[in-house]
C-alpha cells in the first residue's frame with residue numbers, strides 16, 4: 805500500500821555514481837518552511853500503489869546486464885514518515901534480497917539519532933547504504949550538495965552501524 809507521487813526509472817539528479825531508479829513517497833510530517841515539494845505533505849489517497857507492483861516496476865527500471873542501474877533513491881515527502889515506513893521497509897527489503905549489491909539512498913526529515921532510537925524506524929537501517937538526514941532549514945541553505953541545508957548529513961549507514969560512530973560521506 806505505498807503512496808507514491810512518482811517512480812522515475814532513470815534519474816541522474818538524485819543519485820550518486822550513476823543513475824538511479826527513484827521513488828517519491830507521498831506524505832511528510834515535518835512541514836519545513838521553504839520545502840521544495842509542499843504538494844507531497846498531505847496524504848493523497850489517489851496515489852495508492854500496490855507494494856508488489858512497485859517492486860516489479862523498480863526491478864524493470866534497474867534492468868539487467870550491461871545497462872543495469874545500481875542505485876535506488878527514496879525521496880518525498882518522507883519515505884520514513886510513520887505513515888510510510890512499513891511500506892518502505894517492505895519494498896526495500898524485497899529489493900535488497902533480490903539484489904544485495906543494490907545501493908539504496910534515502911532522504912528523510914528525521915535525524916540519524918531519531919531514526920536509530922525509534923523501534924518503528926530503526927529496522928529500515930539494515931537495508932540502507934546512505935541516509936541523508938534532518939529537516940531542511942531555510943536559514944542554513946547551501947548549494948552544491950545533494951541536500952539543501954548544512955544541518956543535513958549524508959551518512960554512510962553500514963559503516964556507522966558497524967563502528968558505532970557517525971560516518972559522513974563528505975563527497976556526497
Ligand code: SF4
Nearest residue numbers: 832835836839881913
Ligand atoms: S522533510 Fe523534506 S519533504 Fe518534508 S517538509 Fe522538510 S523539506 Fe519538505
